[in-house]
Amino acid sequence: MSRSYCIYCQYPQSACVCHALKPVTSNTEVVVMQHPSEVDHAKNTVRLLKLVMPQMKIYVGESAADFIELQHYLAAQTKPIYVVYPNEHSQTVAEAGASEAAIIILVDGTWRKAYRMLQLNPWLLNYPSLHLECEDESQYIIRKAKRSDSLSTLEAVAHTLIALNPAADIAPIFAVFNAMVQHKLTAMPALVRERYNGDKIKG
Template identity: 30%
Template structure:
């Protein structure tokens, strides 16, 4: 069954008045399961791991259409991943229902320097019988700031400010700062905080493999399934 980001992508394509072309124009057929060229497909490498935490992706308009989007990878790994298109003037009723579900403790993941200090937490609060639900604002940095400012339904939740211990290694898009992490990197840090360490390791390794296949497809190079990134992914899967 297609996951939440895949379904959101299909919905967005149905609303498109013209075909969406990734940067660089058409590159041939892409796999519907991983968005890579069929010669570099990673569907068979998708991790099967368990996670107690949930992920809620609020995605900027064309983000689900981009082959380089890494929120898709989170949905591949974390079974309880929800994805919604963000709009300033409306909100999906299903999103509001999710945020009010008593099984979840939502956290808006955003840098502390842009938030009132009383809302900021750096660790999970562990309320009884509640699972963490991490709300990730998936888009460019400017889009994420707009989503944070103009989403009143998020204003009553704690803001989780992450302290990444290493610079982003994601190389498929150019970030405004090396300190800005891609969505999957943020997701992995959240999983670590939630003690879903095996799922976090699998997601980090899966991101590395996705990046390797993406870049090799771009440059028409074969992949080596026995190289270091593939070995790390298999080790993470075996450990889970």
């Protein structure tokens, strides 16, 4: 039997997150370069982020040729542009003197795939890199990551926005995120759910 989907959030009716949706406005422009394997991933947080930040831009691809349109778009902008990705040259928002009137680019994929995308897109080196000072561990407990400092793309965007503007209201971003996580946990068999929650407690 086919599943019934919400016409707005596009999640199954049983996992609809519309009750948690509240649009977010920001002076910071968010651009996501998304690896193709993430587009239809059931736990893809960019999909959630787009629901609360409909103005954000998503470009899907892997190589530089896939992002020609994005390159042309960025070249025409006058705002400062930053790539949110930790590396040996990256700075915190404070160190970079970045303000909220900026464009931030995030690469959406596993660490391995994101790193490869950066290698295939050397034009990104034209822009300064930012890394986050975030003491809180990721709350994305339903998707495992090899690195302890991993954040979902949604979390990375939220923390960057608050770093750029401490008065930014990021609560709606986490509201829809938590709604999705709870739906996923509730749908799990009890023993599996206990393991995920146990990992969160131990973390």
